Amino acid sequence: SLNKMNYIRLRKNNLCVENLPAHKLAKKYKTPFYCYSLAQLKNNYHAVNNAFKTIKPIICFSIKSNSNLALLKELKKMGAGADVVSIGELLKATKVGISAKKIVFSGIGKTEEEIRMAIKKRVLLINAESESEVNLINKISKKISIKTSIGIRLNPNVTGKTHKKISTGGKNEKFGLVYKDFINLCKKISKMKNLKLEGISVHIGSQITNVKPFKEVLSAINKIINKTKINFKFIDLGGGMGISYTKKGRQLNLKQYAQLVNKFIKNKNSKIIFEPGRFIIGNTGILITKVIYIKKSNAKNFIILDAGMNNLMRPALYDAHHQILPLKKTNNFLKGNIEFVGPICESADKFSKEKRFQKIKEGDFVGLTNVGAYGMSLSSNYNTRPTIAEIIVKGSKHKIIRKRQSLQNLVNN
Numbered sequence: 272s273l274n275k276m277n278y279i280r281l282r283k284n285n286l287c288v289e290n291l292p293a294h295k296l297a298k299k300y301k302t303p304f305y306c307y308s309l310a311q312l313k314n315n316y317h318a319v320n321n322a323f324k325t326i327k328p329i330i331c332f333s334i335k336s337n338s339n340l341a342l343l344k345e346l347k348k349m350g351a352g353a354d355v356v357s358i359g360e361l362l363k364a365t366k367v368g369i370s371a372k373k374i375v376f377s378g379i380g381k382t383e384e385e386i387r388m389a390i391k392k393r394v395l396l397i398n399a400e401s402e403s404e405v406n407l408i409n410k411i412s413k414k415i416s417i418k419t420s421i422g423i424r425l426n427p428n429v430t431g432k433t434h435k436k437i438s439t440g441g442k443n444e445k446f447g448l449v450y451k452d453f454i455n456l457c458k459k460i461s462k463m464k465n466l467k468l469e470g471i472s473v474h475i476g477s478q479i480t481n482v483k484p485f486k487e488v489l490s491a492i493n494k495i496i497n498k499t500k501i502n503f504k505f506i507d508l509g510g511g512m513g514i515s516y517t518k519k520g521r522q523l524n525l526k527q528y529a530q531l532v533n534k535f536i537k538n539k540n541s542k543i544i545f546e547p548g549r550f551i552i553g554n555t556g557i558l559i560t561k562v563i564y565i566k567k568s569n570a571k572n573f574i575i576l577d578a579g580m581n582n583l584m585r586p587a588l589y590d591a592h593h594q595i596l597p598l599k600k601t602n603n604f605l606k607g608n609i610e611f612v613g614p615i616c617e618s619a620d621k622f623s624k625e626k627r628f629q630k631i632k633e634g635d636f637v638g639l640t641n642v643g644a645y646g647m648s649l650s651s652n653y654n655t656r657p658t659i660a661e662i663i664v665k666g667s668k669h670k671i672i673r674k675r676q677s678l679q680n681l682v683n684n
């Protein structure tokens with residue numbers, strides 16, 4: 272469907288990022304590194320924008336999925352707002368010029384410092400998740416004589432049918448307020464002088480590829496609106512739009528989702544907000560890494576890469592599969608038990624098991640695909656390894672958009 276256009280693909284047996292064979296980059300930049308396609312980013316943003324063009328939503332890119340400043344700047348140019356969850360993300364959003372009027376602040380544990388900053392910057396909405404937080408926002412707003420726009424996050428008791436570690440909408444999760452508490456809090460807020468209740472927000476989880484849970488969310492919101500009779504200025508539907516991680520995998524059908532939202536919004540004069548991360552940035556990135564050693568052990572071939580779980584955490588954390596592609600395709604195959612692993616001292620540091628893979632040798636390069644979302648942003652210095660570089664490709668041009676952390680910086684911190 273809509274974002275299927277693929278700018279990272281095989282061309283004449285070379286894995287290419289736009290017009291550039293990835294092996295050229297691998298020879299130029301020290302591996303491992305992340306590499307993004309700008310055309311893919313634009314394509315994805317416009318796919319979301321187009322799918323919902325009849326309702327013109329505010330698209331708040333979820334910065335936690337990827338906070339690279341150069342990429343954020345590009346998204347800002349396309350018209351994106353931001354979904355932020357920390358003071359750091361808030362400052363990055365404003366640093367690239369995203370207007371506060373397009374920023375929503377989410378999260379269950381906002382600190383006083385974060386709330387004060389969000390109030391002062393007059394962000395579009397602070398999406399509150401507890402009564403205590405609402406009280407604190409009111410108190411700080413009063414001190415500085417501001418009437419702050421807030422939303423309340425509903426816990427709709429809908430599970431997104433996704434990995435349990437990225438499902439947030441069930442009633443036993445820590446997120447949002449359940450129906451009764453939501454209704455009660457609305458009443459209390461109506462008496463608070465320094466708050467304007469302008470929004471209702473939801474986010475039921477990430478990597479959701481079926482529209483059914485979204486449909487359930489919309490009816491949960493309708494239930495709240497019917498009960499409270501509040502004419503919310505903003506209805507923030509969160510992120511969660513799933514992408515395909517394999518050739519035959521499925522992504523969320525945006526067209527179907529849009530149909531549901533169009534129907535839902537009819538006869539309401541609310542503005543829809545979305546907070547997509549993965550759908551916009553996920554398939555824009557690959558992680559290019561070198562085969563350091565190949566080791567045969569029992570009946571296994573371990574392919575030891577120079578990228579590890581500190582660079583890409585998703586396989587270790589969620590058993591996520593990121594397809595591994597050789598940068599140069601041949602037709603000679605290795606068969607048997609092949610395991611791609613990283614260099615980290617943990618047995619969870621493995622990327623994939625294959626029964627058949629192209630014959631590769633030490634010194635060859637491979638790319639882990641669809642790592643644009645929650646790749647770099649989840650990475651760490653574990654094993655005292657530097658954070659790695661990020662490169663952007665635009666047509667046949669390429670440049671560094673974040674430098675590899677220097678050893679000096681690494682060692683002195």
Ligand code: LLP
Binds near residue numbers: 437547549
């Ligand atoms: N809005 C809120 C309130 C969120 O908590 C999230 C993600 C998003 C929006 C963006 O969701 P997306 O459109 O990217 O699905 N590290 C995990 C994903 C964690 C998602 C956390 N919240 C992973 O690598 O799969």
